Amino acid sequence: MFQKERFIEDCRAALKEREARAAIQELVTQAVSDTAGIVRELGEPTMSGVNVIHKADDLTILNLYWGPGMYIQPHDHRMWAVIGIYGGRENNVFYRRSERGLVQHGTRELNAKDTIPLGAAVIHAVTNPLDQITGAIHVYGGDFFATPRSEWDPETFAEQPYSVERTMRAFEEANKRLAELRSK
Ligand SMILES: [Fe+2]
Numbered sequence: 161m162f163q164k165e166r167f168i169e170d171c172r173a174a175l176k177e178r179e180a181r182a183a184i185q186e187l188v189t190q191a192v193s194d195t196a197g198i199v200r201e202l203g204e205p206t207m208s209g210v211n212v213i214h215k216a217d218d219l220t221i222l223n224l225y226w227g228p229g230m231y232i233q234p235h236d237h238r239m240w241a242v243i244g245i246y247g248g249r250e251n252n253v254f255y256r257r258s259e260r261g262l263v264q265h266g267t268r269e270l271n272a273k274d275t276i277p278l279g280a281a282v283i284h285a286v287t288n289p290l291d292q293i294t295g296a297i298h299v300y301g302g303d304f305f306a307t308p309r310s311e312w313d314p315e316t317f318a319e320q321p322y323s324v325e326r327t328m329r330a331f332e333e334a335n336k337r338l339a340e341l342r343s344k
Contacts, residue, residue, distance in 0.1 A: 162197040168214045168221060171299060175219060181240045181277050184299050188244035189275045191297060198246045198295070205247065205293040208334040213297075220304035224296045226250060226288035227334025228341060234262055234285040235311040235322055237278065239302035244275040248294030252276070255283040261317025270296075285314065288334075291341060 167187065174183035191198060202211070208227025214220065226248070234255050243250070250270045255262040262283065268276060278284070280301075288294040311322045 162191050162194050162201050164201055164213060167191055171214070171219060171221060175301075181242060181301060184301075185242045185275055185277050188242045188297055188299060189273075192244035192246040192275060193273050195246045195272055198297070202295075205295050208293060208331045208338060210331065215303065215305065217303050217306075218301065220298075220300040220302065222298045222300075222304070224294075224298055226286070226294040226296065227331065227338050228288065228291045228293070229337055230288045230330060230334040231314075232286040232327065232330060233311055233314045234283055234317070236281065236283045236309050237300060237304070238280055238307055238309045239300050239304070240280050241278040241282075241301070242275060242299045243270065243278065244297045244299075245270045245272050246295045246297065247272050248288060248290050248292055250294050250296055251287045251289050253285045253287075255285070255312070257283070261319065262312055283310075283312070293338070 170187050171184055174180055174187055177183040202223050205225040208225045208230060211223040213223050252268045252270065253264055254266040254268070256265050270276065309322045310319050312319050
């Protein structure tokens, strides 16, 4: 059964393996396969938001609640990552840099129990297409909050420094939509 402290310990141990990202993907796959167990341990998602489960120089583990219709504009991480979904849906659009800013080069729909590894150079935008909260575990091979990185304007694809404030505003707006949906 999923246990938060155990999961952190296992991820920390996996970091020491030669194929750390692959080892962590196995752990995330195992974790999100037990959708009820995760919800029991981390709580039923009621609001959109981000819970920091673990934060260190070499590892960040986030429990993300993507609110209904929430969109996170294209961004990079500059460290490897593993994404696992335990409820709802997360649509990923992948981009490459080009003279025009960015070009799309693929999409991936993630549903409950799906996981994907992302390389350090990956640029993606994320949408929750559903009218319900999507629950996701994201594991990053570094300090997600302290590493400078980029995001891109969704219309012009102009590159700019990643803004935590903008992301937090997206969570707030998603919570407003959630309140409207619930008041109907
Ligand atoms: Fe991301």
